[in-house]
Amino acid sequence: xxxxxxxxxxxxxxxxxxxxxxxxxxxxxxxxxxxxxxxxxxxxxxxxxxxxxxxxxxxxxxxxxxxxxxxxxxxxxxxxxxxxxxxxxxxxxxxxxxxxxxxxxxxxxxxxxxxxxxxxxxxxxxxxxxxxxxxxxxxxxxxxxxxxxx
Numbered sequence: 001x002x003x004x005x006x007x008x009x010x011x012x013x014x015x016x017x018x019x020x021x022x023x024x025x026x027x028x029x030x031x032x033x034x035x036x037x038x039x040x041x042x043x044x045x046x047x048x049x050x051x052x053x054x055x056x057x058x059x060x061x062x063x064x065x066x067x068x069x070x071x072x073x074x075x076x077x078x079x080x081x082x083x084x085x086x087x088x089x090x091x092x093x094x095x096x097x098x099x100x101x102x103x104x105x106x107x108x109x110x111x112x113x114x115x116x117x118x119x120x121x122x123x124x125x126x127x128x129x130x131x132x133x134x135x136x137x138x139x140x141x142x143x144x145x146x147x148x149x150x
């Protein structure tokens with residue numbers, strides 16, 4: 001009986017902790033990167049990161065943890081920023097981050113876009129024209145150069 005209680009008690013504590021963590025993550029509204037966005041979801045603001053090709057290669061997949069591209073600190077930094085906006089303001093912010101490509105028509109769906117490590121971006125002429133059109137339509141681009149642009 002004592003041996004069964006010694007095994008059962010830690011097992012129950014572990015399962016209840018996992019259940020609480022799972023419930024808390026669902027309450028915050030985070031979804032996995034693979035889960036598609038709900039197209040019916042309308043919010044005042046969304047954290048949108050600009051996806052772009054960079055000189056020296058665009059390290060997606062395994063290399064995404066290297067520094068120097070559009071994906072630096074993605075997605076953790078984006079999620080933490082959104083969490084702060086939701087907690088500290090009354091802005092109806094989308095609880096998940098977005099990534100938008102310059103070649104996509106979705107570019108014009110987001111009035112605020114964040115780009116970093118821009119010293120390595122390599123726009124084609126067509127992409128530069130689309131970015132100009134985005135800005136002329138009233139889009140807001142936040143650029144963070146990081147040390148690689150010096």
